Amino acid sequence: MNVQVTGVIVVGAGGAGLTLATELALVGVPAVVLDRLPGRNLQSRAGAIQPRTAEMLALRGLLDDALGRSIDYRLVGGHFAGLPVPLDYAAWDTRYPHPVLLPQDQLEAVLEDRLTELGGQVLREHRLTGMQQDADGVTVTATAPGGELSLRGRYLVACDGAHSSVRKIIGADFPGEAATVRMGTADLLLTGDVDDSSSGHISSRIHTSPQGHFAMITPLANGLHKLIFSGPQTMLAERDAPVTPAEVREVLRATHGGALDVAEIRYSSRFSNASRQLEHYRHGRVFFAGDSAHIHSPAGGQGLNLGVQDAFNLGWKLAAVLRGDAGEELLDTYQSERHPVAARVLALTRAQGVIMGPQRDGGLGELRDVLTDLLRLPEANRYMAGVMAGLDLCLPSPDAEAHPLLGLRMPDLDLLLDDGERIRFSDLTRSGRGVLLDLGDTPLAAAAPWSDRVTHVRARVEAAGTGAEAVLVRPDGYVCWAGGAGLTETLTRWFGPVRTRG
Ligand SMILES: Cc1cc2nc3c(=O)[nH]c(=O)nc-3n(C[C@H](O)[C@H](O)[C@H](O)COP(=O)(O)OP(=O)(O)OC[C@H]3O[C@@H](n4cnc5c(N)ncnc54)[C@H](O)[C@@H]3O)c2cc1C
Structure with a gap:
């Protein structure tokens, strides 16, 4: 079989894979992106990017395109666990002190457009099925429309999402906590009177029922809405089972008392609050970025941001090594810089899951009140705003006496x-x-x-x-x-x- 050769094989064209491929293309490093899907995933999924991701897009001149595709970027502020105190992102000296309400498919469109402009390309309908690495590179096989493709690269970056094939082929452990809540999400056309109003600083209202249903409805473009939901049926559904109108109808009836109905489900998928992280982001010549390296519940809207920022961290380092400028040791800083960031997000999302849960007993109601009071203190609010916005990150420095700016993001002066x-x-x-x-x-x-x-x-x-x-x-x-x-x-x-x- 003919083996194609490249610098970096990127598996997966989601937010992480497209960011990585764009960073490599920008500095002329050859890369091939494989994705199993026949076209871009048009489901909205993540609804917002956080201020640090917005800043990083601005670093590459991509933010204007992103803002142009956003729903209404000044509509909402940040929140922690849905508590009723807005997080003040402006305390972090950023030009973008709000989450940008940019559906994930639109961010992917921004990135893929740039990749195409730079001469890069995603090989669609290419599903990675096998992978082997040796001292000099990685060889993969993928099923492709014209038969099987064999591809060799110096490095491979697995951006193939929560159920990563690369992770399974390598046999890497994915330690953490199993799911306790199963949810669905659907982009759909609704009939009835949809209350689109945000609850002050939070983009959508959560409606619940005593039987354990919940529904969160957010407006999208073209008259569509995104519904994130759960309920007794959803809790029992298999991961790959299609979301049916009957399932959605039951949730809407329980949470909205018949005021809303579903006319058409355009796209849907299922997810959970499982929380796991790879111990090592590097396995020889294979790196993991995005959901392939860490998964958690979407509470707090962090996952896509983590993946995009993983890719921003790794892209220039891989390019420097492939161009022969820097040595392999530069690549090890990817683990030391990015692993702790996701570990903290996992801990905070687990905490948010508990705080946001339906219970008010066992002191949980009082805990919420205490946290709400704390968030009213400017210092505590600033701390949490920095965490949620991704603006407080300080990269590890070996020098304890270092200048206070060292390791911090450079402000856009x-x-x-x-x-x-x-x-x-x-x-x-x-x-x-x-x-x-x-x-x-x-x-x-x-x-x-x-x-x-x-x-x-x-x-x-x-x-x-x-x-x-x-x-x-x-x-x-x-x-x-x-x-x-x-x-x-x-x-x-x-x-x-x-x-x-x-
Ligand atoms: C309802 C919901 C709301 C969310 N809200 C937010 C939010 O507000 N903010 C936020 O930051 N995050 C949010 N998230 C999380 C976010 O969607 C994920 O973290 C993000 O998609 C991860 O990006 P990724 O590029 O790592 O993986 P993915 O987006 O999953 O992309 C992986 C890609 O790999 C491809 N692939 C998989 N296997 C193979 C294979 N064998 N061969 C070739 N290709 C393959 C897939 O087709 C896919 O295109 C939300 C998630 C959900 C479900």
């Missing part, structure tokens, strides 16, 4: 360039390279040998500054040096050694 042009920091990151923002009086010379990998820009900060004379920012928007000694070492650590001409 207004800058005045030496030639008088006014720009935003995010205008400097479109190409996917690192950025050395040089704010001092004397230009920094040390970065010149890295000019093929790092954009060196001299500028002034328009308003409140960074408090540093210069900052070095990684392609994923995190500060890895903020003035003082050690610039050469930091450039070498993250961007690889200087190339010697020979």
